[in-house]
Every structure is written in structure tokens, then in C-alpha cells.
Amino acid sequence: MFTHKSFEVFDIVGLEARMTAIRSTIQPIFSEIGEKLVGDLQTIFPDEAFYLHIAQHRRRTTHAPENTWSAISTQKRGYKMEAHYQLGIWQDYVFLYLSIIDQPKKQQKYAQCWQELLTTAQLPGDFVLSKDHTKAEFFQLDELPNALERLGKVKKAELEVGKIWPASRFDGQHDEEIEGEIREALRQLSSIYRQLMEVK
Template structure:
């Protein structure tokens, strides 16, 4: 499967942890697997390096069902949170295509300093890009209004920074070739990711 459907978004209306996870495994994770592999193959072809697909399993949850789910693509086989990585994050009403720095990645301070000192690199990205300060909420701000999120990322140890594109549910469902939009977004984010990863050594 490489297309999200109405059922993909409807999984977040399913009551109960086990029932929702079953719906996520059936209606979302196969799409994540296909799209994640396309991103991985694209990056491998571009760089010559191996990239790994990490689909969120939400194993730490014991009571509350997740209100979003995601797939992350990065160079570390063991996990993705320790580095700058690409991520598709699905919510009940939207999809994010992110370059993500979450959960205190290795050398966060160096990456934050670079972002602060090279804001022209950020502002040169497409004007429809958005920024988020937490992967746990669907809140975001327009790229032009993201200065405060960047400053917090620099100043606060446990802060996060995500930048990329947001597509509403209706746009996702109406897009004939979603993978093309995703790969175009990854291509636009790649130069920034590449520089950040040179700081993460």
C-alpha cells in the first residue's frame, strides 16, 4: 500500500488502545512501510549510504491510545531519535513531512547553534513550509513566524524542532502521487539535513 485512505485517518477515532493499534497496523503501517522505503531508497541513491525505516510501534503505551503515529527514516539501525531524521507523521486530519530534531539528539547544542546562525538557510525554504516545537502535538506555525520556536530550541535542553510541509487530510486523499510530493519535500529539506548531520558527530 502506498496511499492513505479515509480509513487511514479514521483509525484515530477507534476507541481503546488495542483496537486502535490494530487499526493502525492494518490501515496505516503498510503505507508507512511503502513510503518509508521509497524515502530510504531515494536517500541511499543520493548519498550511497544505507538508511533505515523505523515505524512507530507505541509499545510503551499501556492505557491511552496514540493520537498520532509516524515513520522515521535515518542512518542509525538501532533508532532515529539520536540524530536529525526525516519523518512522516499522521494525525486524524493531517500529514506532516518533517525534518525532525526530537528527544535531545546527540550534539543538539551544535545543531541548534547552526540553525540560529544560519537562519537564511531556513528562510530560503518554500514559504508554505511549517515549523513545530513538539512531535507530541499537531500545532505548528508558518515558517515566517517560527523564530520563537528556534530560540526555544537553542535555549531549552528538552525542546524540539521540526520543519517541513503539512498536508490536510483532504489534500492527501486528493493527491494522485503522494510519494512524489513527499520526495520533493525531502529533496528540499536535504541540504539542511546534510549540514545538521555534519554537526552530529
């Protein structure tokens, strides 16, 4: 599980030095938890195959990443082309999101599908949303209708919805509890994910 040391990685100066720390400190956690999340999804969706992807940040040549993440999708060769799950970490928090980023071909249809679900899909009150996967800021769910409208109209719009866990909770005393909450958040998003997977 993540520890205070996981968050301190983002204090390290320099691309290579920070990436070395990400690989040794954070990516093994992504692998461990990610495999459990893949197993959970296989149970929920027994007819689908799921693949764990861990961000490598290979396109970076100068600036060290301000966050890092893993993703789970039904595509073996990538994840950004479809709605997918992300488990990631910023300097201040860990997140589990259902994500639509980087202009997938079905973006408008995803937005329409999710808008149709707004009246029936009940999301927990402590869930939040992100409008840009490159920024740490997040918003309350009352902004979801406007964010969905923008997702359907603006090509570069993004949407991520899920739960965050502040860095202060990762004190080594609540690991099992947090892992359970991460897996429960994935399950709570699965009804929406099911509908998004069926978008043609």
C-alpha cells in the same frame, strides 16, 4: 497511499483496537512510501546508509496514540538520537518533517548549525514547523528563528520543519501527485539535513 480510512483510525476507541487498525491500515503505507524515501536519500547521500523505523508505541499501556509515524535515520537501532526525517499522520493531516526531538546529545549544536543556515537556506513558503512532536499544532516559518533559539537554550525544546497535507486531499484522486510532493519535500530539506549530519 493514505485514504479517508487512514484518518478514521483515530476515531477508534481503546488502545488495542486502535493499534490493531494502525498496524493493518497505516503501517503498510509507511513501509511502502518509506522505502521510496530511503531510496531517495541513498541517491542524495550515496556514502550514507539509511534505515526505516516505524513507531510501535510499545510504551503505551492505557491511552491510544493520537498520531503515528515512521522515521528515517542513519542509525539502525533508533532515530531519536539524531536529526532525522519523519513521515507521520494525525487525524487532520499527514506530515513530512525534518525532526529534532527527545533531547539528542547534539541538540545545542544542531540549533547553532541551523541558525547559521537561516540566511542561506531557502525553505518553501508553504512549509511549517512543529515545536512539540506530541501535539498536532503547527506554526508558520516566521517563528523559526525563535524556535531555533529555544532549541539551543531549553533542554526539552523540540523542532520539526517540513510540509503537511490536509486529510481532505486524500480522496484517491491525487495519490501520485501527493507522493511526488512528499518526496520533493524530503529533497528540499536535504541541504539542511546534510549540514546537520556533519555536526560533530
